[in-house]
Ligand SMILES: Nc1ncnc2c1ncn2[C@@H]1O[C@H](COP(=O)(O)OP(=O)(O)O)[C@@H](O)[C@H]1O
């Protein structure tokens with residue numbers, strides 16, 4: 001058995017988990033509020049990555065500007081796709097599967113526009129990050145950035161969801177749209193807010209992926225299966241479910257990478273973990289872990 | 300591809316192949332309401348099965364049969380799990396299934412090699428699926444020298460099989476069996492209270508749909524002459540969905556029309572790409588931007604497609620209908 | 627002889643006891659009524675008998691056989707057919723197609739049969755179409771036979787629910803508010819037809835109904851439910867004077 005660098009694996013799991021969390025929050029909340037799985041979400045991730053690349057690499061702006069811009073760019077795209085495409089289709093009575101097809105179609109529009117602008121080859125940000133070595137553990141400035149963003153997001157959203165009126169409305173609607181509608185909540189404007197924030201966070205995750213590796217048009221699509229695994233394991237529409245599930249899957253992926261590498265198997269196969277989680281959760285406990293978090297089943 | 304006749308031949312062939320694929324999705328989604336977003340995987344399985352079969356010297360007819368059987372069997376097995384899901388879960392699972400199948404195919408040979416080494420200690424050599432490099436596929440038709448005849452035989456093959464598939468699907472859909480499929484689509488629980496074992500129907504349909512998709516995959520693979528996991532991206536599944544929604548969900552002629560239109564768009568992009576040297580844009584990008592935007596427009600403005608679903612036609616019902624309109 | 631026996635049957639949704647330990651019998655070849663204020667658990671009881679939702683506890687017996695735990699299609703196979711309070715028709719199909727779908731043992735509905743035994747099912751279907759048109763005629767729906775179902779009026783939808791159930795030659799027919807949304811005169815004639823069918827085929831009817839007067843002129847026996855419990859079982863004539871029933875309904879009026 002080869003020696004396991006456990007601290008490093010756990011640390012990497014936190015990085016992966018943080019990115020999954022940012023990528024999945026919007027997917028999960030919009031799924032329950034708007035009641036369809038939005039495949040365009042993948043492109044909010046991709047766009048965030050390319051916007052970050054554009055500002056930091058092509059325009060030479062400081063990283064924090066690129067960081068903010070990747071959030072803004074994707075949040076605007078997300079809001080626009082809700083306002084211009086999905087809300088009108090829903091008002092026309094499009095069934096769930098049609099909305100899903102439309103979201104794949106819109107995704108193709110966005111992805112191929114990106115590919116038309118930036119081309120299909122991988123693009124990298126050549127930032128030099130400070131690096132610390134603590135025993136077996138290597139930490140870079142980028143990782144600090146990612147962890148900080150994840151912690152700030154988690155705390156901010158927790159406060160928003162528990163302390164503010166709109167937050168309470170979001171939770172109520174994510175839990176049960178019919179009930180929220182019948183109690184007179186303005187679900188449309190709550191949805192807009194959720195799409196805006198969720199898209200922006202997805203953009204951030206894309207920016208981080210680009211900073212870690214590189215920008216490719218399939219960036220978001222590659223993150224989408226893990227993001228769905230997080231959404232489903234966490235329980236669709238459950239923010240706290242996403243938090244927990246993202247790190248569970250982050251750990252599972254990083255250990256599977258180590259295991260696969262040790263066996264000499266291609267590490268690409270780590271994606272199997274997400275797929276197995278999706279299938280098993282849907283078969284065994286379709287409401288995910290959210291039910292256990294709340295200490296009961298949905299009534 | 301500078302000879303126009305080759306170009307036309309190419310389009311004509313692809314319309315035939317994707318016509319079969321569109322019919323297969325139509326029995327699944329159009330009639331039964333099963334949202335199979337993993338179509339690409341079943342085309343891929345048919346394609347690889349045929350490639351391996353002819354590689355090992357099997358007769359093309361056997362290769363075709365094997366592709367149908369393998370894809371159908373895998374579809375049937377997947378349905379054992381998948382049909383427990385409600386429609387959006389089914390859609391997500393099947394889409395993920397297709398991506399995972401592609402991933403496994405891409406890494407299969409390397410994995411076998413690694414495991415062989417791990418177990419036996421010997422660096423083995425496996426080349427079944429060809430990994431990322433894909434596979435060269437020998438054509439089902441071999442007529443050296445005579446390109447015209449070759450094309451005629453290829454077209455006869457694909458349109459013969461398309462016509463048989465069409466007749467088969469029509470016989471199913473215009474029958475009491477087809478009526479039950481539509482009942483399941485409209486209300487599965489109500490169908491169960493009327494005694495229908497709905498999951499049996501759903502399994503049969505996923506099995507049949509996957510088998511037909513496997514046939515389409517096999518035909519296309521031997522015609523193109525080369526396949527790789529990249530040929531079976533989600534774009535492919537999406538294009539087949541586009542054919543069905545554009546042409547008319549639940550209308551067999553409609554989905555064939557849809558296949559013709561979607562393949563024509565593809566052909567135009569290919570044409571532009573190959574006839575003009577340098578362009579400031581990539582026609583393939585424009586193609587997908589156009590296709591993506593059109594599907595949204597169709598869903599918004601013509602959700603039932605170009606040809607709408609028609610009532611089920613069985614002899615007894617037709618006789619009664621005629622009697623009714625006369626009386 | 628009781629064709630249906632329900633013993634200590636219960637069902638809760640979360641904390642709500644929708645059906646609370648109910649015992650009742652339905653005698654063969656009767657019209658048995660089930661009434662009770664809204665939300666008293668009547669539909670939930672039918673859902674359990676027809677296998678649409680699982681029971682929490684208790685037993686259901688049909689013609690001497692225990693049927694709780696069976697799947698809806700198995701319950702249909704034993705001769706129990708139901709209609710739905712909110713119609714669950716096959717909306718895009720024609721009225722006639724809806725009727726044909728309820729037919730029992732139709733060989734054309736199997737994959738192999740549909741393709742390879744065409745001659746057989748075409749003849750079979752002729753007979754079924756005639757039967758379906760007869761029932762539609764009885765219910766005054768024959769003019770709509772070839773219309774898509776979503777074009778029917780609310781009352782016609784309820785009639786088709788019943789027609790579809792009759793098409794299945796049931797031994798026991800569970801009707802959930804068959805006359806809701808139908809005008810009073812038609813409601814009366816629907817019960818007339820129920821009585822006709824009962825006489826002609828010996829079918830047993832178990833009917834949830836809000837039109838108490840209409841029901842009482844045809845029912846042989848009536849049960850009353852309130853808040854998940856059975857509060858009355860007996861002749862229709864005794865219902866009005868029963869103090870618990872009065873309280874349940876007056877309470878209902880006060881609440882509303
Ligand atoms: N599927 C369900 N989930 C939760 N509550 C239900 C469900 N079905 C019925 N109920 C509740 O059970 C009670 C009884 O309902 P029901 O059987 O429909 O009454 P009735 O048919 O007598 O009007 C009601 O309070 C209703 O809200």
Ligand SMILES: [Mg+2]
Nearest residue numbers: 668669670711
């Ligand atoms: Mg009721």
